[in-house]
Amino acid sequence: MRSVTVVNWEPRSAGGKGSGVAREAELAALEAVERRVLWLSTAIIDHANRVRPNPSGLKVGGHQASSASMTSIMTALWFHALTSEDRVSVKPHASPVLHAINYLLGELDESYLTTLRAFGGLQSYPSRSKDPDPVDYSTGSVGIGATAPLWGAIARRYAEGHFGGAGTGRQYSLLGDAELDEGAIWEAIQDPMVPGLGEVVWVVDLNRQSLDRVVPGIAAERLRGMFTAAGWQVINLKYGQLLQELFARPGGEALRARIDAMGNPEYQRLLRCSADELRERLPGTGSTAGPIADLIAPLDDGSLLAAVRNLGGHDIPALMDAYDAVDDTRPTVIFAYTVKGCGLPTEGHPQNHSSLLTGDQMKVLADRLGTDLDRPWAAFGEGSPEAALCAAAAERLRRPGHASRRPPEVPADLARPAPTGTGNTQQALGRVLLDLTRRAPEAAARIVTVSPDVSSSTNLGGWLNKVGVWSPTERPNWFADDAETILHWRERPTGQHVELGIAETNLVGLLGELGTTWSRWGQPLLPIGVVYDPFVNRALEPWSFGIYAGGQSILVGTPSGVTLAPEGGAHQSITTPSLGIEQPGCVTYEPAFAIDTEWCLLAALGNLGRPDGSSAYLRLSTRPVDQAAAAVPTDPAARERRRRHAVAGAYRLRQHENPVVTIAAMGALVPEALAAADRLAALGHGADVVCVTSPDLLFRALQARRGLSEDPTWILDQVFPAERTTPLVTVLDGHPHTLSFLGTIQNTPVTTLGVTRFGQSGAIEDVYRYHGIDSDGIVAVALDHIE
Incomplete structure (x- = not known):
């Protein structure tokens, strides 16, 4: 797999997105918008903490430094690269940048800019369900929002392939480098479904800081190697145009080698230096000190200070080229080197994560960025290049409305005689799904099941044989002629079962995104995920976050409890029944008999894919139970009363x-x-x-x-x-x-x-x-x- 490095700008041909004078005009307008986005995102947090009355004295908070490190990345993305069909997941602490951009695009009323973290106002982190402006993915739980576009890409492909209307478009994820510490990231990257998702683009804000410190060794080379090994295109955006020009001069190679070899804390310390201190510290020691000192000696103080901050993640032309270089045949990751707090007085400080600018610092910042502290929300002048750029971007990004389709009616009762003999609730799950294909085919066509390599052991085998396994392309079933093979693994675009790897977090991540297609594209799906019940705990956080983000799905935990007896304590769930009660946006069921399972599952399916809908959790068992003990009334009215109960x-x-x-x-x-x-x-x-x-x-x-x-x-x-x-x-x-x-x-x-x-x-x-x-x-x- 090749690794692409995009580090500086060269004029595009006339067939590109811009060239010559037009390109320079676009860059000038983009850089002006970038400055305004930096100001607005900083001012939104400042108003919430320093200006807005706070009778309780409770900390409001916000992340001015984390927002500043994303300003260039997001400006270039929204105002240059995005299309109306693209979706973006924004790292949690950069939510003020998203709100600032939406304000400039006319998608957020000015009145909301003073409401960050206020009741009914802008949420602390991007929220699809609670923010008043467009948010594509809810983020806030580290790692989960970052991986959501992977599952969103699969959900879009599935909805488009089966019903149409979901279109195309890239799925961007803007994440902080610290999120790469999360195991969920790597579980997602290595899933067999992911390497073919060419519409996925991750942009890593590589600011090399965590909550409390500068990370000593971010191991960027190792991270790039891991993505490359997983089949991703890797774009390394390390240095901006000013540094590139210095590297091309005599002594430049020595300067590049010096910075490349420099530890993160030492580099961050340089950002806190005056120009005189920088001239002393930057050359270092050894044989290359002299050439570096000679290289930077002619630079004026302003140029020297700007050059050391000129990383690729803050260089608009380099970012534009990186977005244009994305290979749509496989996932892409862009490592964008940034400075945390870039452009703010706190830039590069080890403890700037939650620091807030003072009133005096805000006044200096306003003067430097060409804004007014007394009129913080002033718009660009009518007819200005910046206003024209914002208007053009707003028009380009305007999404067509989707007709709201209600899912087909799910019958409340399949009207079969109550089962007799022995059976268990897990078996009933598979039978109900098969019965729906015959008795309610329109509703059955909307069902999509997902499992982490446990479909046969959770009684989905018959359903899987009936509807097939979903795959973007048809694949041969090499065991089709094997008479001893009971599970027919037919992979094709029309299949209705998605089989992931064994990681439960991936399963519920996809489940949540399949459950949002009704609100994204007007195509309601009825997603059901099946997992061993002891591992519901492992999947709970991302599933809960998917519900918070508006995803409606059914999670089936089976088999469950100590009823597994011979399996031992390692596979025996204890806390899951109460977890179902405690989960908002979800109804939990634990039926005792097959007929109860049918009724509860049908009721849960009927609540999916609609504005007033909800998710459900079914806890099922493999214990054989005498079904006659259910004593289901034979009189139709009495049976219906039992069902309602x-x-x-x-x-x-x-x-x-x-x-x-x-x-x-x-x-x-x-x-x-x-x-x-x-x-x-x-x-x-x-x-x-x-x-x-x-x-x-x-x-x-x-x-x-x-x-x-x-x-x-x-x-x-x-x-x-x-x-x-x-x-x-x-x-x-x-x-x-x-x-x-x-x-x-x-x-x-x-x-x-x-x-x-x-x-x-x-x-x-x-x-x-x-x-x-x-x-x-x-x-x-x-x-x-x-x-």
Whole structure:
């Protein structure tokens, strides 16, 4: 793989984007806009911290230095390279630069410039769902926003290939060099789906500083080698035009070698030097000191100070050339060397990360940049080259509107007879997807499943054989004629299953972007991701961030709990049931029977791809359960009542004539609850059994009853009526606090059973006994309440 270095500008041919006088005029206007963007981004933060009243005295914050290091990169991108079909993920701390650019483009009203980090105003970091101006990707969780354009590229290709309307366009990611420390970055880069994404362009702001210090060794060569090995085009943008011209003079090679060999802290210290100190320090020692001293001796102080700051990430012509040199046949990374805080009094200071300029410093900055501290938001003069450049960019970047398409109706019930015999909820997942292809083909056509190399072990095999595996191009299935191969791996652009590598963060990253196509291009998808439930914790942060960014999807965790018995503690989830309750923008379900799984999955699918929609988490099990125990009514009205209860959060599975205790069970533990109820009846104690399908929805109903939300509350009165109030025992294959709130519905005594320790390998009976969630454990605590 080749490594391209773009370091200085040469005039383009007449067929390029500019040449000769026109090129010089464009550069002059771009540099004027760059200065204004620097001012606006700095002033936005200054107003939030120094000008706006702050009665509480609580720190507001902002990142003037981090924004300054991105100003040139973003000015050249927006006002030269971007098209209306491109999308950009902006590093979190550069959000004021994005708002400044949107203001100059007419996409943000001036009134918002004073509202950074104020309630209802500009968010601390770019947010698709909360900021008032255009934001392509929500960022803020380090590494996740950086990788989002990879998954956005796949989502766009998928939507365009299946339904059209998603168009083309590059997917840019502007990230800080410290983000390259995140493991999610490298998990994404090495995924088998990524090397073919030629529309992806990453620009790394290589300012070589972290929160507290100058990073001693950024290892840029190693980083470039890692991207090259992954199949990426690498563009190294290290030096600007002034330094390039010095390197071409006698002694220039010695100066280049000196700077190349210089450690980051020493270089950063030079930025804090006066011209006299710089003349003393820059030559260094040894045989090259003399030639370097002779080289810089004729330079006036201003030229010398400008040259040492003239890195490629602040050189507009070099940036323009870098963007124009992108190879669209493979992903590209541009390493743009920058100075943190470039152009500000704090530039290059080791602790400038969160530092704020004083009022006096802001006045000096305004004078230097040609603005007015008393009129900080003044626009460019009408008819000026800068105003014309902004107007032309705004016109070029104006995106056509997309018709809002509601997804096809998802049936609430597939109207099949309730299953009999034994089965598990994981098996039901695959059966429901196959049934949808026959009973609701339009809705099924919008489903796209994603898994990290576990499709067969999570019962997606039949679905995968039916719909095929998605690939940008058709690939031969070399095992098609192998009679012993059960899983038919047909890869083609029409496939509806996307198989990634084993990294769960990649799966949920793609899941989130597939879940945004309804809002990006008006093409709603119904994405379902399947992962082993113990690893939901590993995937939770990026999935949660995808929901925050507006992505709607279904995450299926299976198999789950200590019900895995022989698998041992390494694969046994404990906390995931309560995580589902705590996740905003998501409804969590844990069905006990196949019919419950069908109803809950259909309800979750019906909530996707719409402005008022939400994501869902289904926790499924491989434990075989007698399906007849569901006792599904055969009368159509009674069956529909059961369905409504199941998708609302719970239903009464068994009612005793004279109950003295109620057992509320969830998921795989319902058989133990029924067995305990039978044993209590034999002892002369009536027990009701409630099957909880969604503790999340029950908790929301309880909050609504207290006036804390507007969710419906009827399910509480139907399932936990006051007239049948008894002491309560709750049990689930997960942490017991998940259901502990049920006692507050009618203010009843409650004992909660569940799993609070790491699991053990063994037979399911032994494992349940070990955790006290078998029928013996349920009967014992029920008797404590009764007696």
